[in-house]
Every structure is written in C-alpha cells, then in structure tokens.
Amino acid sequence: MDGGIDHLADERSKAEFDVDAMKLVWAGSRHAFDVSNRVSRLVATDPVFEKRNRAVMSRKELFKNTLKKSVHAWKIINELRLSDEEAIKLRSFMDQPGFLDLHWGMFVPAIKGQGTEEQQKKWLSLANKLQIIGCYAQTELGHGSNVQGLETTATFDPKTDQFIIHSPTQTSSKFWPGGLGKVSTHAVVYARLITNGKDHGVHGFIVQLRSLDDHSPLPGITVGDIGMKFGNGAYNSMDNGFLMFDHYRIPRDQMLMRLSKVTREGKYVASDVPRQLVYGTMVFVRQSIVSNASNALARAVCIATRYSAVRRQFGSQSGGIETQVIDYKTQQNRLFPLLASAYAFRFVGEWLKWLYTDVTQRLEASDFATLPEAHACTAGLKSMTTSATSDGIEECRKLCGGHGYLWCSGLPELFAVYVPACTYEGDNVVLQLQVARFLMKTVSQLSSGKVPSGTTAYMGKAKHLLQCSSGVQKAEDWLNPDMVLEAFEARALRMAVTCANNLSKFENQEQGFSELLAELVEAAIAHCQLIVVSKFIDKVEGEIEGRGVKKQLKNLCYIYALYLLHKHLGDFLRTHSVTPEQAALANDQLRSLYSQVRPNAVALVDAFDYTDHYLGSVLGRYDGNVYPKLFEEALKDPLNDSVVPDGYREYIRPLIKQEFRFAKL
Numbered sequence: 205m206d207g208g209i210d211h212l213a214d215e216r217s218k219a220e221f222d223v224d225a226m227k228l229v230w231a232g233s234r235h236a237f238d239v240s241n242r243v244s245r246l247v248a249t250d251p252v253f254e255k256r257n258r259a260v261m262s263r264k265e266l267f268k269n270t271l272k273k274s275v276h277a278w279k280i281i282n283e284l285r286l287s288d289e290e291a292i293k294l295r296s297f298m299d300q301p302g303f304l305d306l307h308w309g310m311f312v313p314a315i316k317g318q319g320t321e322e323q324q325k326k327w328l329s330l331a332n333k334l335q336i337i338g339c340y341a342q343t344e345l346g347h348g349s350n351v352q353g354l355e356t357t358a359t360f361d362p363k364t365d366q367f368i369i370h371s372p373t374q375t376s377s378k379f380w381p382g383g384l385g386k387v388s389t390h391a392v393v394y395a396r397l398i399t400n401g402k403d404h405g406v407h408g409f410i411v412q413l414r415s416l417d418d419h420s421p422l423p424g425i426t427v428g429d430i431g432m433k434f435g436n437g438a439y440n441s442m443d444n445g446f447l448m449f450d451h452y453r454i455p456r457d458q459m460l461m462r463l464s465k466v467t468r469e470g471k472y473v474a475s476d477v478p479r480q481l482v483y484g485t486m487v488f489v490r491q492s493i494v495s496n497a498s499n500a501l502a503r504a505v506c507i508a509t510r511y512s513a514v515r516r517q518f519g520s521q522s523g524g525i526e527t528q529v530i531d532y533k534t535q536q537n538r539l540f541p542l543l544a545s546a547y548a549f550r551f552v553g554e555w556l557k558w559l560y561t562d563v564t565q566r567l568e569a570s571d572f573a574t575l576p577e578a579h580a581c582t583a584g585l586k587s588m589t590t591s592a593t594s595d596g597i598e599e600c601r602k603l604c605g606g607h608g609y610l611w612c613s614g615l616p617e618l619f620a621v622y623v624p625a626c627t628y629e630g631d632n633v634v635l636q637l638q639v640a641r642f643l644m645k646t647v648s649q650l651s652s653g654k655v656p657s658g659t660t661a662y663m664g665k666a667k668h669l670l671q672c673s674s675g676v677q678k679a680e681d682w683l684n685p686d687m688v689l690e691a692f693e694a695r696a697l698r699m700a701v702t703c704a705n706n707l708s709k710f711e712n713q714e715q716g717f718s719e720l721l722a723e724l725v726e727a728a729i730a731h732c733q734l735i736v737v738s739k740f741i742d743k744v745e746g747e748i749e750g751r752g753v754k755k756q757l758k759n760l761c762y763i764y765a766l767y768l769l770h771k772h773l774g775d776f777l778r779t780h781s782v783t784p785e786q787a788a789l790a791n792d793q794l795r796s797l798y799s800q801v802r803p804n805a806v807a808l809v810d811a812f813d814y815t816d817h818y819l820g821s822v823l824g825r826y827d828g829n830v831y832p833k834l835f836e837e838a839l840k841d842p843l844n845d846s847v848v849p850d851g852y853r854e855y856i857r858p859l860i861k862q863e864f865r866f867a868k869l
C-alpha cells in the first residue's frame with residue numbers, strides 16, 4: 205500500500221482464516237514464499253522495471269525497453285548472485301515477454317534433453333553465460349501442429365562432413381519462433397535429416413544465425429521479425445521471427461545426437477536411448493505452463509475480486525449506501541468458480557512438478573513404463589488449464605464492467621499476452637486429441653487385463669464405474685470426496701468407453717477417429733477435469749496448517765468440482781453419472797459455498813501476495829483506492845497533453861465551420 209487509506213480494510217477484517225498461512229500454501233512452502241515475496245518486491249521497487257508506459261510505446265521503443273529490462277535483470281542476477289530459483293522468479297515478476305523466455309525455456313532444455321554430454325558441455329557453458337542467445341525454431345509458415353510435415357532439410361555432405369540446411373519452399377520458412385526475429389545468435393532448428401538420399405524424419409540441429417561480432421545474419425541466412433501481434437504492448441515486446449536458409453552449412457557435430465546420430469561416413473544410427481526421452485523435456489515445459497496458468501488466472505481474479513468489492517451499483521432506494529457488486533449472486537456465480545480454478549490449477553501444477561521429478565528419476569533408472577501416461581496427462585492439462593485461463597481472464601474483464609476494458613485495468617494486456625498459450629507448445633485441440641488416442645488405447649487394453657496406472661488408474665474400476673449410480677441424496681453429500689470423485693470418474697470413463705464403442709463400428713480406425721474428433725476431445729477434457737478435481741481433493745484431504753485455511757480450501761475445492769458439474773451437466777446426465785435431482789442438489793450446495801466464500805474473497809486473493817507492480821491494475825490495487833487513481837491514469841494519456849487536440853485546425857474546425865467542399869459524385 206502507498207501509505208494511504210485501505211479502502212478494503214473492512215473486507216479484510218471479515219476473513220475467517222489466517223491469510224499468512226494461506227500465503228504459504230499458495231506459494232508451496234515457506235522457502236518458496238520467502239523467495240517470491242523478496243524478489244517480487246525487488247522488482248516492484250526498481251524503476252527500470254516500470255511497466256505502466258508500455259501501452260503508449262511504439263513497437264521499436266517497446267522492443268528496446270525489453271532489451272534494457274532483460275539486461276538489467278541479468279545484471280541483478282549476477283551482482284546479487286541469485287539462485288536459479290530466484291532468477292526464474294525475477295524474470296517472471298519483470299512481466300514482459302522477451303527473447304530470454306525462449307532461451308531459458310526452450311533452447312537450453314532442448315540441448316539438455318537432446319544433446320550428447322559433449323554437446324551439452326560445449327553449448328550449455330556458452331548459453332548459461334549468455335555468450336550465445338538461443339531460440340527454438342520448429343514451426344514453419346506451412347506447418348506447426350504437424351511436425352512431421354516440416355519441410356526444411358538438413359542434408360549430410362560426406363565430402364565436407366557438414367549438413368546443408370536449406371529452405372526449399374516459401375512454406376518451409378521458419379515462422380513464429382520467439383527471440384528469432386532480432387536477437388538470437390543461435391537456434392535449435394528442426395529439419396528433415398537426409399543422408400545418402402534417405403529421409404530420416406525431423407531432427408534438431410544447433411545453428412548459428414548471426415555474427416557474434418556485429419550481429420549481422422551469416423551468409424545463407426535470411427531472418428527478420430514477423431510483425432505486430434494481437435493487442436497493444438502485450439506480446440509485441442517479443443521478436444517472433446522468420447528464417448530462411450539458402451544451402452547453409454553447419455558441422456556434423458551440431459546435430460543434436462543423444463537420440464540418434466550420423467557417422468562420419470553418413471550412416472544414420474539410432475541410439476539405444478529411447479526416443480521417449482524427449483517426453484521428459486515436454487513434461488518439464490508443460491508443467492511450467494500449467495503453473496503459469498494458475499498465476500495468470502490468479503492475477504485476473506485478484507483484480508476482479510478487489511474491484512467487485514469496491515464497486516457499488518443499485519440497491520439503495522433511500523439514498524443510502526449501494527450494493528457492492530460482489531454481493532450479487534450472479535457476480536459470485538461467475539467470479540468464485542474462477543477463484544477456485546486458480547487454486548485448483550496451482551495444486552495440479554504442484555503435482556506436475558512432482559511428476560516431472562518422478563519421470564526424471566525413472567528415466568535415469570531406464571524405467572520408461574510411465575512415460576506415455578505422463579506425456580498424455582501433461583498434454584491434456586496444458587490444454588485444459590490454458591483454455592480455462594484464457595476464458596477466465598476475459599470473464600474477469602467483463603466482471604469489471606466498462607472499466608475492465610481500460611488498458612489500466614491490466615486485463616486487456618493480460619489477456620493479449622496470455623491467449624497464445626492456447627496455441628504455442630501445442631494447439632489445445634491437437635493436444636486433447638493426443639490424450640484421446642491414449643485413452644482409446646487404455647480402454648482397448650482393459651479387456652486384456654492390463655492394469656491402467658497413474659491418472660488412468662480409475663479405469664481399472666471399469667466394471668463398477670460403468671454400472672454404479674451416484675449415492676447423493678442431499679446437498680451436503682456433494683461435500684463427500686468419494687461421491688464427487690465417483691461422479692467424475694463415471695462420467696470420464698463412460699464418455700471414453702462410448703467413444704471406443706463408436707470407434708469400433710468403423711472398419712477403418714483412422715477414419716473413425718476423424719469422424720469422432722469432437723466427441724473424442726470432449727472425452728479427453730472430461731478425463732483432464734477429473735485429474736484436476738482429484739488432485740485438489742488430495743490436497744484438501746492432506747495436512748494443511750493455519751487457522752481456518754483447510755476449511756477455505758475445501759470450500760474452493762467443492763466449488764471447483766460442482767461448478768464443472770453444472771457447466772458440463774449434459775455430459776453427466778447423458779452418461780447417467782448423476783440424476784437431474786442430484787444435479788439440482790449440487791446447485792443448492794454451490795449457492796451455499798458461494799455464501800461461505802463471500803466474506804473471505806478479498807483475503808483469498810490477498811493470499812496470492814501479488815505486488816501492485818506485478819498486478820499492473822488500477823482496479824486491482826491492494827488499497828482499493830480505485831476512482832482517484834483511474835482519473836490520474838486518464839490524465840496521463842498523451843491525448844491529454846494538450847486541451848485542444850492536434851488535428852483540430854485541420855479537421856474538426858473546418859467540419860464544424862462547414863468549410864469543407866464536397867464534390868458531387
């Protein structure tokens with residue numbers, strides 16, 4: 205707070221739980237909270253990280269500002285000797301997409317996952333000191349989702365012991381990679397490997413793009429920025445780029461050779477390390493996307509909740525105080541499920557971190573059994589949480605009425621920056637189809653006695669789940685974790701089995717799959733929602749410290765589950781997982797839960813511990829002092845630099861004075 209009155213003090217005094225203890229639960233541990241709290245305040249008080257002026261910057265100014273911030277962050281990281289954990293936090297609180305996101309987020313992990321030990325030693329020592337800056341160049345103008353359709357070629361030339369990288373068509377131009385347009389000196393480039401005239405499919409290569417002396421593109425390389433993207437400011441700080449190769453040569457040892465290699469003679473050799481190892485990197489990247497989803501949604505919800513408590517409309521006939529909009533049941537019905545979703549995604553993200561560690565340990569012990577399941581579940585959770593978060597941010601904008609549309613509400617920019625998460629790292633529909641394929645395989649193996657594991661373990665109870673009917677008899681039964689889980693398990697399994705049965709009616713399985721895409725995606729989503737609900741239940745059934753914290757989390761957990769039930773009621777009814785009467789009881793329970801959350805709502809978003817800098821929102825200010833600050837922001841707009849606008853003499857005055865002469869056509 206900036207020393208003034210706390211307009212939300214009354215709201216905060218109503219909280220029925222220990223907010224500081226909830227902050228620890230949200231952060232994951234005391235240590236994680238301390239790091240987050242310290243680093244966010246470090247960023248918030250550093251004038252270089254100021255971000256309020258982004259909307260009025262030109263593209264060039266914004267780009268340069270991103271360079272300045274990124275380098276400043278790097279200086280701080282080195283001068284204060286920040287740990288990796290602190291450095292990641294610092295970049296995230298800096299809150300400006302930029303080339304380093306791809307360097308650390310994709311380039312380095314790709315080399316770690318696909319490079320040999322020797323390659324890692326050579327390239328990571330340069331990358332870790334930022335002596336080279338890398339990006340991840342996979343997508344082409346003509347192909348993104350269909351990786352096998354990529355056209356860039358890497359042809360081995362045994363005479364020179366080099367690969368010739370070439371873009372044979374316009375559609376083979378790399379298009380979209382972040383950091384490529386103007387900054388990256390190197391890229392991991394995905395291209396079709398060709399040796400002795402044989403195409404071995406898509407492989408990764410480390411390719412230098414620009415001179416390390418004067419930054420000019422090397423001969424044979426054409427590179428540039430793809431242009432403005434959605435929204436003002438927003439993701440335009442990132443230099444997404446295009447790239448074309450004209451018979452560009454790289455040494456043979458720059459092919460990433462952990463999974464397969466090309467010998468000096470040009471022989472293609474698949475290594476004995478399984479290809480699934482790549483999944484380990486994907487699990488890592490996707491678990492961080494899920495964590496980011498909870499952050500982004502929590503930001504939007506924090507803004508909408510605080511503002512809904514400040515904003516008053518109607519309700520007083522006699523000139524008395526008006527109703528806070530947060531007290532309208534319709535507002536609660538839209539806002540509280542999103543608050544619950546932010547917590548739900550937090551906990552499933554926490555679990556995914558555990559899963560990544562588990563997968564890594566298993567890989568080290570050459571145990572690949574759980575990888576397909578881990579891969580499917582991270583793909584599905586990436587898809588589900590990013591879609592829900594994008595929709596949720598937009599709903600929060602609407603929850604803030606007209607002022608939510610102002611740039612200074614923080615919501616338009618948050619939305620513009622966030623929505624591409626539905627597309628990058630795998631289009632969300634394409635990812636759900638991968639989950640569906642995995643589910644169909646699991647269902648088909650049930651009759652052979654194969655026991656499903658991990659997040660599909662519930663399918664092992666198929667006999668029971670296909671026959672059972674919900675035992676819910678009164679509204680409070682919907683607070684019973686077993687009853688809630690059973691309804692979600694029955695719905696998910698029955699949808700998957702129905703899809704499998706429908707598929708079996710087709711002679712050609714692939715043709716059947718194409719026909720049933722929409723149902724398959726719905727079945728995959730049902731499976732993913734079950735995972736999130738079950739991880740939330742696991743969390744609230746475990747040990748949680750702090751006065752009243754567990755109670756609040758339980759409320760949110762059941763809001764999340766029952767809101768999903770309400771939203772997808774068609775699925776639950778169609779699969780006979782619940783009856784219409786039980787669905788009505790779920791709605792009764794939801795209303796009661798909303799009333800219980802209401803006095804705690806502001807404290808529940810305070811527990812995110814976001815600084816005003818990070819939130820970047822006049823509506824979501826911690827002190828709730830919204831109206832004077834909205835005015836201040838309005839007056840700062842460049843249009844208000846002069847009272848009479850530029851253009852008055854040329855356009856407005858001649859119009860009013862009827863001085864224009866119109867030609868008769």
Ligand SMILES: Cc1cc2nc3c(=O)[nH]c(=O)nc-3n(C[C@H](O)[C@H](O)[C@H](O)COP(=O)(O)OP(=O)(O)OC[C@H]3O[C@@H](n4cnc5c(N)ncnc54)[C@H](O)[C@@H]3O)c2cc1C
Nearest residue numbers: 340341342343347348349380381382624627628629630633
């Ligand atoms: C902000 C941003 C940053 C990016 N950064 C990078 C980067 O750093 N490096 C990089 O290499 N790439 C990057 N990309 C590219 C990104 O990875 C691709 O855009 C993404 O994989 C989607 O592929 P696509 O564009 O080919 O979409 P398409 O596959 O063309 O999708 C178009 C539509 O077709 C549908 N569709 C496609 N295939 C199927 C199918 N089999 N069944 C049913 N429906 C289907 C999709 O659901 C979608 O609705 C970035 C993209 C964005 C927006």
